[in-house]
Amino acid sequence: MATRDSMDNLMQQCEDAIRFAEEQYKQSSLQEQYNDDNYTQALQVLEDTYGDIAKMAHFANSQQREQLHRKRLQLQQLQNSMILKDH
Template identity: 50%
Template structure:
């Protein structure tokens, strides 16, 4: 069974990744096609989101029903941001 602390740590990791990705999304949206856009930070944001999803998947296997519900909601948020970054990146 997943511990309460491990779920809290996972949620915190996801929230941190979401904050970073949101900032990068805003920056990239403002930059549009500007060559000064920092692709490294953008890629890092995508990688952090992917790591967060992977952590959720692993933790979900040992979570109780309430934890799984909490992790599922967080996964949806993370995947929504991943999709936004992908669509923004393809627009460039």
């Protein structure tokens, strides 16, 4: 079972990654190609966080796995939106 602290830290990491990616998504709409480095970095942060969720799922109980699954879907949705955006 994953510890409460490790789950809390990962959930905070997820929220930070989502917030950063959403900010870069919005900025890219305003600045177009001038924000390419941060946009790419945001996609990488989402991918890294997704990987961390997958690792944590191996140690999680069923309730924690459900929470991780919901976060994983949220990350995937944002990542897909960013990839499909005509950046």
